[in-house]
Amino acid sequence: MTTPSTSLLERLSNVPVIPVLEYHSVEEALHVSEALVSGGLPWLEITLRTPVALEAIRAVAKALPQAVVGAGTVLNAGQLHAVRDAGAQFAVSPGLTQTLADGARDAGVSLLPGVATASEAMFALENGFTFLKFFPAEAAGGVPMLKSLYGPLAQLKFCPTGGIDAAKAPTYLALPNVVCVGGSWVVPKDAVAGKDWARIRSLAQEAAKLKA
Known part of the structure; x- marks a missing residue:
């Protein structure tokens, strides 16, 4: 049976890092x-x-058909419908409520819900989610926590996000229950301010070489 997260997990292959992006203009969104x-x-x-987030999603999805554009910080069912209509192919939330889980099914959006504890992971599993965002990763126990979750919940896969950088990413990606990591280190604020798109491309190339 296809669950709310298996379709997303099946599509995510050989992509070790999902950049977490906060855009302040459509122009910035397109260049980055x-x-x-x-x-x-x-x-x-x-x-x-x-x-400008929804406008940025719409613009990037239209301009870069080769990209898989998702929406982050999704908090309610209304936002799920809004990001879907803007062209987002998946949504990411910091946590999971029953309303949000039901809303993902109704909207037909692949949702990557956030969890930080075993109980939250079990709640997500009860709702059919097997691919989860572990957030906030470093604050919630980091690599040791994910190792601990693997024993009783080996069927779950994670995308840790929160406090992860280029130095920490390989340790997370080496875990058997980690598919990819989320992070913003590939888009330094000073590079965006200086419109140094070449530097961002170079950081992306380095991140893309990481392998789970």
Whole structure:
């Protein structure tokens, strides 16, 4: 049976890093996204933390058909419908509620829900989610926590996000229950401010070489 997360998991192959993005203009979104995709990171999580987020999702999805555009910081069912209509192919949430789980089914959106504890992971599993965001990764126990979860919940796969950088990513990716990691280190704020798209592309190329 296809669950709300298996379809997402099946599509995510050979992509070790999902950039977590906070765009402040459509122009910025297009330049940064193009640099990331051309650097080998086609999966993009555009967070709903700025007023232009939905417009950015729509613009990037249209301009870069080779990208797999997703929406992050999704908190309710209404946002699931909004990001789907904007062109997002998946959604990421910091946590999971019953309303959000039901909303993902109704909207037909692949949802990557966040969990931080065994109980939250079990709740997600009860709702058919087997691919989860472990968030906030470093604050919630990091690699030792994921190792501990593997024993009783080996059927679950994770995308740890929160406090992960280029140095920490390989340790996470070496875990048997980790598919990929989420992070913003590939898009440094000073590179965006300086419009140094080549630097972002280079960081994406380095991240794309990491392998779970």
